[in-house]
Structures are given as C-alpha cells and as structure tokens.
Amino acid sequence: MLSYLHAFHAGNHADVLKHVVLLQILDQLTAKDKPLRYIETHAGAGGYSLQSAAGRKTREYKTGISRLWNAVAPPAPVARLVELVQRYNGGAAQLIRYPGSPWLARECLRRSDSLYLFELHPAEHRRLDDSFAADRRVTVLRDDGLKGCIGLVPPPERRGLVFIDPSYEIKDEHRQVVDTLVKAHKRFATGVYAIWYPVIERRWVDRLERALRATGIAPLQLHELTIAPDAAGHGLTGSGMLVVNAPWKLKEKMADALPWLATALAVDGAGSHRTIELAV
Helix, strand or coil, rough: CCCCCHCCCCCCCHHCCCCHHHHHHHHHHHHCCCCCEECCCCCCCCCECCHHHHHHHHHHHHHCCHCCCCCCCCHHHHHHHHHHHHHCCCCCCCEEEEHHHHHHHHHHHCCCCCCEEEECHHHHHHHHHHHHHCCCCCCEECCCHHHHHHCCCCCCCCCEEEEEECCCCCCCCHHHHHHHHHHHHHHHHCEEEEEEEECCCHHHHHHHHHHHHCCCCEEEEEEEEECCCCCCCCCCEEEEEEEECCCHHHHHHHHHHHHHHHHHHCCCCEEEEEEEEECC
C-alpha cells in the first residue's frame, strides 16, 4: 500500500520477531556452500532512523529492540539480532537506527548469493535503491512483489528464500499472500518461504491459518510472539512467521528464543508464544 511507511514501526516487537526468525533461516541456509537467491516482496527503505519524526512520533521501538539493547545473556537467536543492530549503529552506545530486513539479509549473504528487493512506494524505493546501488549482488525493483516474485522462481541456483512481508492494510491482502505462495510453490516446491503476519484480531489469524492449511503445502511451521492478550481495540498485540520448508534446526532455535522474548517484551507480564507444525 503506497500510504504505508515502516519508519513509524521500525524496531518494534513485530520487527524483533520477524528478524530473529529471518536471521536464523538465513544463517542456516548459508551454512551450505551452494549459492542462494533471496527475494523480498515488500522491502521498504532498507533502514530507519529512530530519531526521525516518524520514529519519535510512535516510539514503537521502545516495545522491541530497545528492551534488548543491553540484555544480559539472551538466547543465541536474539543475540544474533542485537549483534547486527549494534553493527548497523556503528558500535555506538546509544540505539539510534534500526536496519530493515534487506540490510540484515545482505549482512548474512555471501558474494555468490543474490538479492531481489521489491518496493512500490516511490520514496521508499529511492532510498532502498540508493542504499544498495553499489552492491552488484542486489537488484532493486519498483514493482508489486507479490506478483514479481513468482517470475523469479525457481532460481538457477535451485536454492532460495522468498520473504513475503506486506503491511496487510489492503482488504483481503492475506488472500493475495496465499495465492502468491501457491503459485510460487508450484514452480519451486523445494524453496523456503517465510510469511510474516500481524496479530490484531485472532479470528483473522485463524482464517489465514485455515487458508494455508487448505493449500496442502507442507511442511509448514508457525512461530508467533504476542506481548499482550488478544483483544479487540488493543492494536498490534503480536505477530508471527509462517515458514514453508523450514531449515531443520529452526523449530529448536525458536523453542529457545520465543519464551525468552515473551517474557522480555511482555506488557504487564502478558506475553505468550507459539512454535508449532501446522497440520494439513
């Protein structure tokens, strides 16, 4: 959606969950020598100042990365994210910037790997393009990522991760997400697909889960983190990542990380988490 700007939400609890899972997938995939193609359908600007007008207005990072900045002995997947965010901040003692997933992915990937980043918003696309123009591994596209990613699979490398991360502000966008997954999976059944979703209304999440089960696509893991109880009118209380063909250690890693995050990020001790296999 062209009115959506992620700068208002950068570094919040949903970003933390999203990026903890994404980094673990990338680290496990790059443990093998073979090249990898990374595709992101809604890349945003690539990175965000938490001191910008948008960041200061919402201060959502206070619900997420700010609480982890000086954490003592976090689980390895959380420590991995904090390490990279500290690198993005140039080793500064103060948290002033938060990286988008394109930057995090590039840090994980190797010279032999490639990145394809989609972004429709004109201003966000310009910032993204400027940030990655010098890296020959990266192709920045101003196009609809849900449509464009289908033509990029299967990659010549026969190894790939498709990260599907829309804002879900368009009505029935979850149906477009499911349709995209079905079409891409038909072309590239062995690829890894990671789908982020918000937890605002539990009935909506249930519909998404049922729609994904109905596709028959498996194996499918769900990793969800909430910081407050599900309730109408509470806004974004959590988020999740659905992963098709997850690397074999991902579930084990998240079983360590999510309970810790549910405690660290909870509002009034009301955090919760789920790490499950969705049965078809």
